[in-house]
Amino acid sequence: MTLEQIRIILVEPAGPLNVGAVARVMKNMGLSQLVLVNPQCDPWGEEARRMAVHGDDVLAQARQVESLPEALQGCYHAVATTGREGTVPLPLETPRVVFPWLRAQNAPSAVIFGREDSGLTNQELHYAQRCVSIPANPVYPSLNLAQAVAVCAYELYQTTPEDLPPALRPTTAPLETLEGYYQHLEQVLLQIGYLYPHTAGAKMEKFRRLYGRADLTPQEVALLRGILRQMTWFVQQAKKEV
Structure with a gap:
């Protein structure tokens, strides 16, 4: 799978600066598909464009949709991200474990990020097959949305063909x-x-x-x-x- 096949989905982002910063780091790491689910800000306003810098083309071509199922249309695999523990309905795994698996799938896929203040609901987590939690200092593990995207985008970018296991099911149902x-x-x-x-x-x-x-x-x-x-x-x- 090429990085162009992976879409980054932001669910109800509230901060235009975060949206712009996400577009910038996506450009840094070779990602180009940004999908915004019911954004709670102006994702193409001056603040977002200023933060995007040379990722302004990623920001300009970002798609806006009304629901997560709509954002996932055409995808065959999805990874959800969360910082919560205990009540999460899927096993929590690290980016370094999950993203080689995702890159090995020969089909369009998605990485889903939740709201800045509350993340993804359990219902939204169920749209993914696997769930990622970024290891961090337990004293203060909460990451800013753009920082979380940056870590995941870096792990996706660093996954090389030599790291990839054989695709398990190249004909997985959408x-x-x-x-x-x-x-x-x-x-x-x-x-x-x-x-x-x-x-x-x-x-x-x-x-x-x-x-x-x-x-x-x-x-x-x-x-x-x-x-x-x-x-x-x-x-x-x-x-x-x-």
């Missing part, structure tokens, strides 16, 4: 295909009574982790959705016979 399956699965499991509305969220988190580890292909997702369609048909036939 993330939007998986999301469609998760929505379908939840609908059917509610219909047959396996899930209940008040516990569906927690159960679906476990399914997402399970399938995230499986690295499903498009054909495997289609197979699973075929099972769901057959289950729906069977339930409908059973109701007619009652």
Whole structure:
């Protein structure tokens, strides 16, 4: 994978200086795709452009979208970043462990960064297959958004072809295909009574982790959705016979 295939996603960034600084460090490290999810500032204003310096072309071509699923459209793999511990639904790994794996995937991928004050929610973390936490001094481990992007961008840039393990599944299903399956699965499991509305969220988190580890292909997702369609048909036939 080339660095041009990796997009940096900022979820609801609040500081234009941070956005500009992110564009600058992306230029430094050979990254060019910046996606802004519902920014809470003017990402193309004077402050952002001043901080971007020679990364102004990265900033100028940044895309703005309304939601994280929209930002991830076309991606096959995603890594989420967080500074939280304990309540995070995915195992925390270091950039040096995860990014060689990401670079080894021969498909468009993303690294997701959260809000300056609160990071990513657990629901947003579930859109990724792996979760990165940057090792830092435990006395004060919190990093500024632009600093966190800089560390991750550096690790991505420093990963050389010799470091890359063989791609495990070069035909992994796109993330939007998986999301469609998760929505379908939840609908059917509610219909047959396996899930209940008040516990569906927690159960679906476990399914997402399970399938995230499986690295499903498009054909495997289609197979699973075929099972769901057959289950729906069977339930409908059973109701007619009652």
